[in-house]
Amino acid sequence: MEALFFLIPVALGLGLAGLAAFLWSLKSRQFDDLDGAAWRAIMDDDVAPPHRRHGG
Amino acid sequence: MGKHQRDLDNFVTPLPGGLAHLDLAVEGVRCAGCMAKIEKGLGEVPGIERARLNFSSKRLAVDWRAGEVAPGDILDRLEALGFSAYPFDPGARREAEAEESRRLLKAVAVSGFAAANIMLLSVSVWSGNATDIEPETRDLFHWVSALIAIPTVGYAGQTFFRSAAAALKAGRVNMDVPISIGVILALSLSLFETFTGGRHAYFDAATMLLFFLLIGRWLDVDMRRRTRAQAENLAALKGESALQLLPDGEMRRVPLSALAAGDRVLVAAGDRISVDGTVESGRSEFDRSLVTGETAYEEVAEGGQVHAGTLNIGGALVVRVTAASEGTLLDEVNGLLEKAEAARSSRLALADRAAKLYAPMVHSTAALTFLGWMLAGAGWQEALTTAIAVLIITCPCALALAVPAVQVVASGLMFRAGVLLNDGSAIERLADVTTVVFDKTGTLTLPSPALVEGQDIPGEIIQRAARLARSSRHPLAEALQPLYQGEPFAGAREHRGQGVEATLADVTMRLGSATFCGVPQPEVEHVADGGHSIVWYREGDGPAWPIRIGQTLRPDAVETIEALKDRGLRVVVLSGDRHAAVSAVADELEIDTYFAGLTPTEKVGLLDDMKRSGQHVLMVGDGLNDAPALAAAHVSMSPVSAVHLSQAAADAIFLGDRLVPVLRALRISGIARRAMSQNLAFSALYNVFAIPVAVAGFVTPLLAAVAMSLSSITVTLNALRLRYAARKV
CATH class of the missing domain: 3.40.1110.10 (Calcium-transporting ATPase, cytoplasmic domain N)
Known part of the structure; x- marks a missing residue:
């Protein structure tokens, strides 16, 4: 039974962490543009073009 | 108009830190590549701090260091990149709805977290009750549940409590009244059980109920918000702004909200005039088809009246803005609109009608249960517990989801069919339609000659x-x-x-x-x-x-009218145009009933006559003169080319040059209405089985949770089935 005193807070803590993460993502407006976000993920213009080719 | 005239200062909002901000509706964004092109292209301009395009809403937000970039340069730069952009009128109120949607989503998250965690504890208690749980452990679980449930109900329940309080204050009963009573009593009973070390607590039922209901509520608000945003984009693309002449002789482009009576505006040839006013100088011809339905052009000279929505086809004019003064067309339209809006607010949505039947039924059953158990000799405590169990099990979870779930699916289908809804309840009203009334100019015919x-x-x-x-x-x-x-x-x-x-x-x-x-x-x-x-x-x-x-007919007008008649609908034309023009169109479309040369008041009068004879009218119109009729009809639609006032008065807007969205909207609403009825019938049936069990005192929290989730899932699945049913239409 003593395990409960330890497991219940852990379970609730994990749940709260998830809730906090969702509220944070909502606050930082990550849900405002769902269509755009899907495309931004695969746009790689933030990666500088490779300067030289590695020899294989 | 030259670019130098595009003074956009009135559209710019200042931000803290010396930044300036501008919101633009962008035309021509089709793929994600456009998004990168625009953001990169603007990012290269020195002085621009941030440019972010919302791909879902096709809106661009630009922040720059004030003074380093002129707003006109941003538009020029976008033009060079191949996109046209139009500023939003910052006077338009639109943040409030986005804020409400976010608030509801937060409440959904909080109640979802609470429901999941309490359910975790509840399942342990139920299985423990069936085996050999120690009372101390059960109490501990109940206390933990109470600690989660109290703040959750306090936070996530506010939406319902506020609306219920407002309804009661006004002497009405809406769906939120039984919801609020159910949630509060479930929580109170559970707290009482927890304090007294009882076996049964309903914390999970209370939070789960909130969770399901909030999802329905959020879907509803979000649907409306997206529709509104679309309409705002359209308004911005139409350029609802004016070229103001300042006393010092300068000119600047200002949003409509910045204009007051007495200001002077310049209306160039080929521009659509956006204000009502008197002509101060100049001479021109006006196309008033959007205002009166009249297709012949009208001459105006100095001292003449011009109305918002008319198209200036002659020379440039200077117009002095007037407020809606007595005796003008706009004044008549506004008066009629007010009357129609008042009549409209007394109309009950399907869900409210169900609530009206449902709330007294549930509450009297609970009261009778309490009395019955008292008379049968049970203690007041047991009688009260049973009565509250009746309230909880009948809590209108399925009933409250029954209509919004269908509305969300149906509005998605309508969107794909080219119809944007202003009001979710339009779906059920469209299903009642027996008569379709069309305006002629710009509705049956194309907006441009x-x-x-x-x-x-x-x-x-x-x-x-x-x-x-x-x-x-x-x-x-x-x-x-x-x-x-x-x-x-x-x-x-x-x-x-x-x-x-x-x-x-x-x-x-x-x-x-x-x-x-x-x-x-x-x-x-x-x-x-x-x-x-x-x-x-x-x-x-x-x-x-x-x-x-x-004027030429919309390309599919003949087929659409025929299909409408095949559905058994009566088709009528009400027009402000001359008799000859109206009868020609009516003959071509084989419409027997038509009225020509009508004023806005006469249009509303004819609609009232039809209403009295028991017909449910769908009004389709685009002109300023149609706005009161649109508001007075049972349900109404406007083409996207309509004047702003009419679009605001209509329940739905349809896109494109074709008339078929009207037919599709009617078809979809028919299926949706059937699904709503099925859902409501299912909710009633569910109560027929659940109430006797609850009255007899056999309801446990486990039974309540299973019944609640099963009924909610059933109505949601039935709503989703609509997508498949709609493929066949």
């Missing part, structure tokens, strides 16, 4: 006239332009308000008014037929060709 077919003019003459027309901005010339795809004549000159001319191989070609082409008066009178506008074309001293231009 086109060449009238069947004219005896040689093809090469029309081709040359069309080529010449490409050098003009006059609406009649624009109607000819699509007939010639190549380059316009070099050296063509437009004479504002008269016509356009070009010289080729010593022959001067003229396209324009009869006087401009030198046509003698008898010939003009001979040709005039009243139904169409005529533009003349003449080469040198050769014969003058009258080219008839008029």
Whole structure:
């Protein structure tokens, strides 16, 4: 039974962490543009073009 | 209009830290590549701190260091990148709805977290109750559940409590009243059980109920918000702004909200006027089809009245803005609109009607249960517990989801069919429709005029006239332009308000008014037929060709009207245009009942007559004169080309040049209404089984949780089934 005193807070803590993460993502407006976000993920213009080719 | 005139200062909002901010609706964004192009292209401009395009809403937000970039440069830069952008009127209130949607989503998250965690504890208690849980452990679980449930109900339940309180204060009962009572009693009973070390607590039922209901509520608000955003984009693309003349002689482009009565605005030829006012100087002709439905042009001179929504097709005018003063058309329209809105607010949505039946039934059953158990000799405590169990099990979870779940799916289907809803309850009202009333101009016909077919003019003459027309901005010339795809004549000159001319191989070609082409008066009178506008074309001293231009029907009008009649609907035309023009259209569409030359008041009067004879009317119209009729009808739709006031008064807006969205909306609403009825019937059936069990005192928290989630899932699945049902229409 003593395990409960330890497991219940852990379970609730994990749940709260998830809730906090969702509220944070909502606050930082990550849900405002769902269509755009899907495309931004695969746009790689933030990666500088490779300067030289590695020899294989 | 020259770019230097695009003074956008009134659209810019200052941000802290010396930044300036501008919201733009961007046209032409089709793929994610456009998003990268715009953001990168603007990011390279020195001074611009941030440019972010919302791909879902096609809106661009730009922040820059104030003073380093002129707002006009941003638009020029976008133009160079190949996109047209239009500023939003910052006077328009739109943050409130986005804020409500976010608040509801937060409440969904909180109640979802609470419901999941309490359910975790509850399942342990239920299985423990069936085996050998120690009372101390059960109490601990109940206390932990209570600690989660109390703040959750306090936070996530506010939406319902506020609305219920407002309804009770006004002496009405809405769905939120039984919801609030159910949640509060479930929580109170559970707290009492927890304090007294009892076996049964309903914390999970209370939070789960909130979770399901909030999802329905959020879907509803979010749907409305997205529709509204679309309409706002359309308004911005239409450029609902005005060119203001300042006392010092300067000109600047301002949003409509920045104009007051007494201000002076300049209306260039070819511009749609956005205010009501009196002409101060200048002379022109106006196309008033969007305002009165009248297709013939009207002349205005100094001192004449002009209305928002009319198109200036002649010369430039200076207009002094007037407020809606007594006796004007706008005043009449506004008065009628107010009356219609008042009548509309007394109309009950399907869900409210269900609530009206449902709330007293549930509450009296609970009260009778309490009395019955008291009389049967049970203690007050046991009687009260059983009565509350009745309230919890009958809590309108399925009932509250029954309508919104269907509305969300149906509005998604409507969106794909080209129909944007202003109001979710329009779906159920569309399903009642027995009569469809159309306005003529701009609704049955296309919003812009086109060449009238069947004219005896040689093809090469029309081709040359069309080529010449490409050098003009006059609406009649624009109607000819699509007939010639190549380059316009070099050296063509437009004479504002008269016509356009070009010289080729010593022959001067003229396209324009009869006087401009030198046509003698008898010939003009001979040709005039009243139904169409005529533009003349003449080469040198050769014969003058009258080219008839008029309203043409929407491409699928005939089929759509026929399909509507096949559905057993009565089709009527109410128009403000002349009898000859209306009867021609009605004959072509085989519509027997039509009325011409109507004022806005007469339109509303005819609709009232139809209402009294028991018909449910769908009004489809676009003009300012249709706005009161749109508000007074059982349900209404507007084409996207309609004036702002009419779009705001209509329940739905349809996109494109075709009329078929009207038919599709009716079909979808029919299936949706059936699904709503099924859902409501299912909720009633569920209660038929659940109430006797609860009254008999057999309900446990486990049973309540299973019944609640099963019924909610059933109605949601039934709503989703709509997508498949709709494929067949």
